[in-house]
Amino acid sequence: MTIHREQIGRSKDEMARRLALDIPDGAYVNLGIGIPELVARFVPEGRTFVYHTENGLLGMGPSPENGAGDPDLINAGKRQVTALPGAAYFHHADSFAMIRGGHIDLCVLGAMQVACNGDLANWSTGEPDAIPAVGGAMDLVAGVKSVYAITQHCTKTGDPKLVERCAYPLTGRGVINRIYTELAVIDVTPAGFALVELSPGVDFEYVRERTGAPLLRR
């Protein structure tokens, strides 16, 4: 299935590649399901990231070759993965001890809404007939040292995802440090959203108009 629409700013792959540039060598990183998973493809040369998956593996590697997978070796998105040399398996309480105890350096999550105070909503639309499902997101945002959101700047209907205040149920309060969209890299600061960098070919006004809260230009 291909959706034809005008491409402004970065592709998802380019967003992931840009984010990966901000991860320091040797970092322990947890990647959420969806766009965040793409980050694993773009490790800058000369760096090693150690990927944690909350279902009990540190040192997660890429998907296995066809037919070489093991149904007992999966990631948090329940896709088959591999274990790199130097990996370790552990149980769920130990895995979330790593998360809650502040041992993971960085977590990258998708977002439905991010507020200018760092609030994140990414687990539920709050609609009455939705099946609520939270997974490990609330633990991740509460425990990981830095939490980055990677997301399209606006919803499919054009509404800003970067907002004054989240309308959807929260995943966590004041937890997002930085946001990567197709249009820009934006920090959450005590003064609100602050532009870090515009995507190539995108101008500030274009981003500001599509952001649901004031955007500081530093």
Added chain:
Amino acid sequence: MTIHREQIGRSKDEMARRLALDIPDGAYVNLGIGIPELVARFVPEGRTFVYHTENGLLGMGPSPENGAGDPDLINAGKRQVTALPGAAYFHHADSFAMIRGGHIDLCVLGAMQVACNGDLANWSTGEPDAIPAVGGAMDLVAGVKSVYAITQHCTKTGDPKLVERCAYPLTGRGVINRIYTELAVIDVTPAGFALVELSPGVDFEYVRERTGAPLLRR
């Protein structure tokens, strides 16, 4: 060093042997330091007990042959031991999860005083210049399913160790189920101390006189 005194009732070995008869086949057992350690010598025929030592071993075996020990393989009394087939090593939090979580069937402890409500004092005389040291005793009495005390009936100065109310600082409240002394086996019941059995050659009055609280004869 040999102390000559009239032997009334059971020897320490006999006390330990008698206690061992009350341990069911397959029980997980933690033995305290001192007289309790003797219990391990008297496993009744046809039974298997699995010994837990709180410093991280389930399936503890006897002392090693001379020279075959490992300074990293010790029991809670810091003496070298062995690991039997089917043993497992684990860390201290897991070890006390076994204790606190109610997974150990039986714990055998020494006693300074046991009160008729089951209170145990076995860690401190409360004297001002004593070096306080508690180890794992408070966790054991709080978590293990059954707690047996094994002790001489009286102190060296002839004072009863089975008392109305402990004078020494408590290890735990209402935690002792049964007491094995050289004179008798005594249960702690809601009505107080209750005789289970006299040692061979010991009569009830003799025990009653040396017990610091009423002793029921059932």
Added chain:
Amino acid sequence: MVDKQVQGPKEAVADIPDGASVMIGGFGEAGSPIELIHALIDHGARRLTVISNNTGSGEVGLAALLKAERVSKVICSFPRTANSTVFPDLYRSGKIELELVPQGTLAERIRAGGAGIPAFYTPAAVGTPLADGKESREFDGKEFLLERWLRADFALIKGRCADTFGNVVYNKTGRNFGPIMAMAAKVTIVQVNSIVQPGGIDPEVVVSPGIFVDRVVEVAEPMHESELVAAGATYP
């Protein structure tokens, strides 16, 4: 004589009564004790409370247990899958109760149950709807929620190998909730690919010490949920 081996899945689950609480290991299909779950369906116990991270996929294993309407309440973190409408249908029609718990809180509550810790404080879910009705408290200037332990009557778990004393090792990320559920259940039942004699597992590498395990049952070649789902299988 300690020998925890039982003949088969059927014998292993035969005494699970109606109304029991049952922890079921697995994260998705990894570590899911599918043969034990199918034996539980055959056994027929009803009104179960199931504690498990997910609600199964397709119409086999955990999803089949739900589909058979044996479960009145689920305690889990993520009851949605691309491959199953079983839970959503039951939930929307009011036939099943859901207690949604953040995954790390779920794991820690189970671990606390096993470790004799009746309650603890966690930062997860503070400020979210899942904090509604929960006690909160500040420590060192930060807010935390009070959470209670979780314990269960039975745990059904899948490992790779066990000895007859009940010592268990797992396979890769199939480990997940197994070790902590083994601690938190009154009766822990583990299916493994192979059972060996005591001494057959190095004491240094045991993951679940035998004290946490009551029954081990050999299922030499367990089925894989994803293959069954892909083939459109249903159970029974």
Added chain:
Amino acid sequence: MVDKQVQGPKEAVADIPDGASVMIGGFGEAGSPIELIHALIDHGARRLTVISNNTGSGEVGLAALLKAERVSKVICSFPRTANSTVFPDLYRSGKIELELVPQGTLAERIRAGGAGIPAFYTPAAVGTPLADGKESREFDGKEFLLERWLRADFALIKGRCADTFGNVVYNKTGRNFGPIMAMAAKVTIVQVNSIVQPGGIDPEVVVSPGIFVDRVVEVAEPMHESELVAAGATYP
């Protein structure tokens, strides 16, 4: 490039400042990181708070650190040994502070520190003098005490083997406090008999995953405290 290997014990402890809190692994001599402790004595940091189950024996290792008057406070469960007068002498002369903690509570507080659990309830010590001043609360009709996590600036631990990513396996009951202290310290330093490349330890048998370990140092033939004490050795 992740490489946590440092040259020797001296380099491993070189940045421990005066006033630091230091968790020291070991139960008696089992798992006691004696070479790291001796390096810490040579290094000279003072006013340390030491969290360790015991207070050492003879006048080597942990006892030697105390004897050198580098420690202002000890948090432990059992500060008595047949073979040492170092702690008793310091304690009676008021030169060292003692926080006495039941062993299981000590272990759980350390584990909680590592797991991000700021406080929890335990049944241990209810009704005893060690409950004085502590909050208590009833759950399900039983009384429990509120206990806070323990965290430290550094942990000194002994293992058997590590890889350069910091994954560690231990030796027998030398494991004891090592894995939980590794979780609870900002900087965890582990001495091991041998260091291998990533892949040299089976991921199924890793006890302390590398994420909990900051520095590994090879001490191929560590000394045994009991042998030193028997020989009447002192340090330095």
